[in-house]
Amino acid sequence: MSLVELAAALFLLCGCAFFLAGTLGLLRFPDTLSRLHALTKADNVGLLLICIGLAIQSGSLRASLQLGLVWLLALTASTVSAHLVARRAHRQSNGAGR
Amino acid sequence: MMLLAFDLLLAAGLLGLAVLVVAGPTLFVSLVAYTVFGLLMAVAWARLGAPDLALAEAAIGAGLTGAMLMLSYRRLLAIRPERTGQRLVRRSRLALPIALACTVLSAGLFMALAGLPEPQRSAGGDALAATAQSEVGNPVTAVLLLFRGYDTLLELLVLLVAWLGVAMVQAQARPSAPRPPAPVPLLDALLAAVVPGTVLVGGYLLHAGGQAPGGAFQAGAVLAAAGVLMALAGRLQPRARATPVQAGLLVLGLLVFTAAGLWPLAAGQPLLALDGLATVYAVEAAMTVSIALGLCLLFLGAAGLGSK
Structure with missing residues (x-):
């Protein structure tokens, strides 16, 4: 196994570990806000690590840029959806109703 | 492994x-x-x-x-x-x-099928061979539009009938007028970034469909997703009636496909024998518009769309 393959595998494994941690947080944390906290942070970094690992494996600039785009898009979408979920949870807990 | x-x-x-x-x-x-x-x-x-x-x-x-x-x-x-x-x-x-x-x-079925001899000549092989002779490079698009156009044409009709069903029951399904959601600055920023990107991806899928994976259904679904996003953000509102333009766009795919399918009859060709890449693209583009609007309206459960 070459050094490049080793680095790629390391990134992929680290990414999976982040996903695992985020999922554990989603399942185990007590309320909506802390679950979001676990999920968004861990998953965004996890996806970045996996994208880096795959980019190293692909060895092409074009594929790497595409993977970067995938990460950016997922980052944008998860930021906004987490914000919306948190906003709703915050309002409900403040008794402002739906 | x-x-x-x-x-x-x-x-x-x-x-x-x-x-x-x-x-x-x-x-x-x-x-x-x-x-x-x-x-x-x-x-x-x-x-x-x-x-x-x-x-x-x-x-x-x-x-x-x-x-x-x-x-x-x-x-x-x-x-x-x-x-x-x-x-x-x-x-x-x-x-x-x-x-x-x-x-x-x-x-039992699996065992029986696994025991069958490999067929010498299959429809799939025939389709691939015929695709190689047409100008369309993507075998899926070739099958959808050139070899079983009747099926695809009627799928468009199914979508239209589904829309008719929605238009009939919409009053019962939506008892109260939906409240427009409160404006969220972050959501507006997302829409500004994602909706143009979605249109770009939809156009790419439509263009790619001729030679590579993609096509009218995928492009239409991606465009419809942009509509759904805008509807969820309150930018698009359901209306009880489709405007004439919307009604025209809904039937555009069916009309263009039918016209393109009838045309070969004049030249003595069989019905729906589309010829040329340009015809295929014209039909696909019209289908994309109808599918996108149809899916979006089905999602909203409404006969028509209106802006805020």
């Missing part, structure tokens, strides 16, 4: 999710399981080497249908709150025997 493990995990996940869809503890769990099922199904299609199906499944099966089910769930909460907590199906004592019988039947 790793790939086999992945495939087995995928198959087990699909089966588990399927059970959850049918026999989930609550309606909500079943809906979520169905959406995730669609996503895993898309991965399964990709693993089977069918990127066209994977794209369509991810966009329609997981994305649009999932969002539509969630919206229906919210309406159900408003109309009949008591229904949402109930179990969907009570487990019958017959469930296990029936499941076993189905397993035995499937195994």
Whole structure:
């Protein structure tokens, strides 16, 4: 196994570990806000690590840029959806109703 | 080895999710399981080497249908709150025997099919050979438009009939006028970035469909997703009637396809024998518009659209 393959595998494994941690947080944390906290942070970094690992494996600039785009898009979408979920949870807990 | 493990995990996940869809503890769990099922199904299609199906499944099966089910769930909460907590199906004592019988039947069918000799000449081989002679490089598009155009034409009709059904029941399905959601600055920023990107991707899929995975259904579903996003953000509102322009766009695919299909008759060719890449693209483009608007209206459960 070459050094490049080793680095790629390391990134992929680290990414999976982040996903695992985020999922554990989603399942185990007590309320909506802390679950979001676990999920968004861990998953965004996890996806970045996996994208880096795959980019190293692909060895092409074009594929790497595409993977970067995938990460950016997922980052944008998860930021906004987490914000919306948190906003709703915050309002409900403040008794402002739906 | 790793790939086999992945495939087995995928198959087990699909089966588990399927059970959850049918026999989930609550309606909500079943809906979520169905959406995730669609996503895993898309991965399964990709693993089977069918990127066209994977794209369509991810966009329609997981994305649009999932969002539509969630919206229906919210309406159900408003109309009949008591229904949402109930179990969907009570487990019958017959469930296990029936499941076993189905397993035995499937195994028997599999054994019988596995024992059949490899056919010398199959429709798939014929289609690939005929695709090579046409100007269309993507065999899926060639099959959809050139070899079984009748089927695809009627699929457009099905979408139109579904829209008619929605237009008829919309008053009952939406008892109160929906409140427009409060403006969220972050959401507006997302829309500004994502909607143009979605249009770009839809256009690319339509263009690519001639030679590579993609096509009218995938492009239409992606465009419809942009409409759904704008509807969820309150930018697009349901209306009880379609404007003349919207009605025209809804039937555009059907009209263009029919016209392009009738044209060969004048030249002594059989019905629906589309000729040339330009015709295929014209039909696909018209279909994309109709599919996008149709899916978006089905999602909204409304006959027409209006801006805020």
